[in-house]
Amino acid sequence: xxxxxxxxxxxxxxxxxxxxxxxxxxxxxxxxxxxxxxxxxxxxxxxxxxxxxxxxxxxxxxxxxxxxxxxxxxxxxxxxxxxxxxxxxxxxxxxxxxxxxxxxxxxxxxxxxxxxxxxxxxxxxxxxxxxxxxxxxxxxxxxxxxxxxxxxxxxxxxxxxxxxxxxxxxxxxxxxxxxxxxxxxxxxxxxxxxxxxxxxxxxxxxxxxxxxxxxxxxxxxxxxxxxxxxxxxxxxxxxxxxxxxxxxxxxxxxxxxxxxxxxxxxxxxxxxxxxxxxxxxxxxxxxxxxxxxxxxxxxxxxxxxxxxxxxxxxxxxxxxxxxxxxxxxxxxxxxxxxxxxxxxxxxxxxxxxxxxxxxxxxxxxxxxxxxxxxxxxxxxxxxxxxx
Numbered sequence: 001x002x003x004x005x006x007x008x009x010x011x012x013x014x015x016x017x018x019x020x021x022x023x024x025x026x027x028x029x030x031x032x033x034x035x036x037x038x039x040x041x042x043x044x045x046x047x048x049x050x051x052x053x054x055x056x057x058x059x060x061x062x063x064x065x066x067x068x069x070x071x072x073x074x075x076x077x078x079x080x081x082x083x084x085x086x087x088x089x090x091x092x093x094x095x096x097x098x099x100x101x102x103x104x105x106x107x108x109x110x111x112x113x114x115x116x117x118x119x120x121x122x123x124x125x126x127x128x129x130x131x132x133x134x135x136x137x138x139x140x141x142x143x144x145x146x147x148x149x150x151x152x153x154x155x156x157x158x159x160x161x162x163x164x165x166x167x168x169x170x171x172x173x174x175x176x177x178x179x180x181x182x183x184x185x186x187x188x189x190x191x192x193x194x195x196x197x198x199x200x201x202x203x204x205x206x207x208x209x210x211x212x213x214x215x216x217x218x219x220x221x222x223x224x225x226x227x228x229x230x231x232x233x234x235x236x237x238x239x240x241x242x243x244x245x246x247x248x249x250x251x252x253x254x255x256x257x258x259x260x261x262x263x264x265x266x267x268x269x270x271x272x273x274x275x276x277x278x279x280x281x282x283x284x285x286x287x288x289x290x291x292x293x294x295x296x297x298x299x300x301x302x303x304x305x306x307x308x309x310x311x312x313x314x315x316x317x318x319x320x321x322x323x324x325x326x327x328x329x330x331x332x333x334x335x336x337x338x339x340x341x342x343x344x345x346x347x348x349x350x351x352x353x354x355x356x357x358x359x360x361x362x363x364x365x366x367x368x369x370x371x372x373x374x375x376x377x378x379x380x381x382x383x384x385x386x387x
Contacts, residue, residue, distance in 0.1 A: 035048060
């Protein structure tokens with residue numbers, strides 16, 4: 001692990017890009033609750049909505065602002081007059097003014113050219129700062145943009161008064177080495193804040209986010225449980241733990257609060273967290289394989305990469321097809337039944353057959369029944385031998 005004194009600010013967009021997950025819609029109470037939980041956990045900034053969506057969206061944004069959460073709030077806007085003006089009065093401190101950065105989107109979505117994009121950035125950033133907002137220029141589809149043009153965007157934004165640019169891998173097409181190189185090159189020519197916004201289409205959003213930090217990014221965009229468009233965004237819980245575990249980089253987020261955040265957003269979003277979802281999944285500290293349980297029983301450090309105690313959790317050892325006799329002895333001891341190795345071996349055969357047939361771990365009652373069956377079988381053998 002590389003120790004460092006750097007601190008990375010998380011701009012969490014669960015309430016904006018997270019809610020853009022197909023079929024997800026938070027109500028006002030859920031949004032306020034999630035925002036409060038994020039701020040309480042130590043998340044540095046919250047992107048709380050899209051004011052141009054209408055008055056109902058703006059009203060919820062004002063409700064969140066009225067909580068006085070003690071963290072800067074951001075609105076997401078397209079880089080145009082209507083969206084910028086719609087953010088006025090919502091109580092936000094920052095606006096992300098988003099505009100296409102790739103030639104593909106400039107030509108085929110905006111039907112404009114690079115010169116127009118730079119003019120728009122200059123004009124809208126100045127207008128936003130005059131209105132009293134801090135400004136982040138969102139570079140949509142930055143991962144397909146010409147790097148020299150991205151530098152021009154950065155320089156134009158900085159001259160106009162923006163404090164930050166957002167490098168968006170909108171389609172989730174990058175890998176960590178490219179991200180590292182791109183952010184390093186953008187960083188080399190400026191001290192402006194750089195924020196990474198990664199999508200998970202190739203399963204690399206968190207890795208790309210960490211690479212951006214290594215390249216000099218100052219801020220990262222995350223969502224709880226990795227919610228977001230299509231395959232989702234970089235997950236808050238993965239980014240926080242990854243930065244701390246791998247690089248010793250603090251985010252200010254209390255790791256112990258991550259399970260609560262995950263459960264809260266899971267319920268509000270209606271999107272179940274997979275049992276093996278990294279960091280917060282219900283089974284991520286569950287062990288079955290005999291070699292693993294034996295090693296854990298001897299010393300947790302044998303098979304512990306992330307200490308579950310950081311998340312208020314513990315290792316759990318369960319019985320199944322891949323268990324060993326030591327795991328069986330341990331499991332039965334926990335329910336008050338002492339076994340010798342021969343008994344454990346016989347029970348292991350029963351457990352393996354059960355797990356294969358039922359596709360699950362046996363319950364305590366079922367384990368007790370297996371043991372009773374063995375005792376009865378032994379009693380029958382003794383009876384037959386006596387006769």
